[in-house]
Amino acid sequence: MYYTKDTILFLNGKFIKAVDAHTDLYSQSLHYGFGAFEGIRAYQTMNGVKIFKAYEHFERLKKSCALVNIPFSYETEELIQIAYQLLEKNDMGDAYIRPLVYCGPNMQLTHTDEVYLMMCTWEWDKYHGDKQLKMCVSSYQRPNPNSLKMEAKVTGHYVNSILATSEAKVRGYDEALMLDMNGFVAEAPGANFFLEKDGVLYTPSLGHILPGITRQTVMNICRELDIPVKEKQIKVEELESADSAFLCGTAAEIVGIESIDAKPFKKEWFDSLGATVQEAYKCQVLEKSFSYVII
Known part of the structure; x- marks a missing residue:
């Protein structure tokens, strides 16, 4: 292929x-x-x-x-x-x-x-296609940043990712959500994570994650559209009360998350801030104006 x-x-x-x-x-x-x-x-x-x-x-x-x-x-x-x-x-x-x-x-x-x-x-379609993902919290953690250069995109680092995604699929899910060594939400095996709560988007702080270029693009889009976005340590318990969530990455682009550990989010994807960002991202990569994207 x-x-x-x-x-x-x-x-x-x-x-x-x-x-x-x-x-x-x-x-x-x-x-x-x-x-x-x-x-x-x-x-x-x-x-x-x-x-x-x-x-x-x-x-x-x-x-x-x-x-x-x-x-x-x-x-x-x-x-x-x-x-x-x-x-x-x-x-x-x-x-x-x-x-x-x-x-x-x-x-x-x-x-x-x-x-x-x-x-x-x-030629490669979106990594996860267009469907909303059913994810699970992985038993595999992101490595201790004192053991690897987490900000480097190094080939050997992705053994960790393969293990997490493979485990998720064996369990009947589309993808894994990985925690850091302290039990905070980190990222997916090949994409960064954003969570929506009360009109604000949150994404895990740097340190235990790859600082994705698409992640930064999403944050820039949010600022242009006046969507509040904050970096913070996200507790696993916060996932249950969130309104929506999505992944972002070059291969995945912007992909919505339907549920985590079989617990669906409150908002339908098309009513979420992530869907707005998804449309703006598509306009940006195609060099179209996204001035019509209204939140």
Whole structure:
């Protein structure tokens, strides 16, 4: 589903066919999860194909590498140009872009100077589709921020996410909601969390979560639409009295939550602040005015 015999990707300075791409099976990234990546979307907008928040995403990729001492020499503008060339070569407009920084062979627990860049793209619908999610509080917690660089988008971190989502699906839910080490609400395995209560949106404070680019976009939209939004530590008990909730992320975009642990929220999704944000977000990525979005 990710590529065909004609798909082109970028690998270490060259555009080649995906079927011709190879990697070293002794890669430190493959064995130890030591690498960094991004998830980015491009949209067919009113003004042509545009990569949403391209600068912010590639800056975060560079920051992730720096935080875990992976040497990475590409400039942000160079990465943006590679991404646009990749879309053109694959004749794609609405697409998901995945840059991956990975390391060469090294079986020691030290960083290596042998570092590579792969960038690929494929057509991908919203990660959770358009349905409202049935979620559960996970038995898996987000890691202690003193044990990992939580603000870095590192490949190995996502073992934690795979375990949480897999557990939720086995239990009959769509997705997991993870807590931090202190028992406060953190985030979903691959998306940030917002809760609505009495006309205000709340989202978990930084520290135990990935500071998502879509999360920041949502907060900016709220300020433009005069929707009060606050960062705070959210107790699990507060979920029961909330009016609504939603997830946000590049892959998921904005997706409403129907229930948590089989307890539905008070508001119908289409009457919620999240639905308003969802519509404004769609307008922003397509470069349409959202002045008609009224709360």
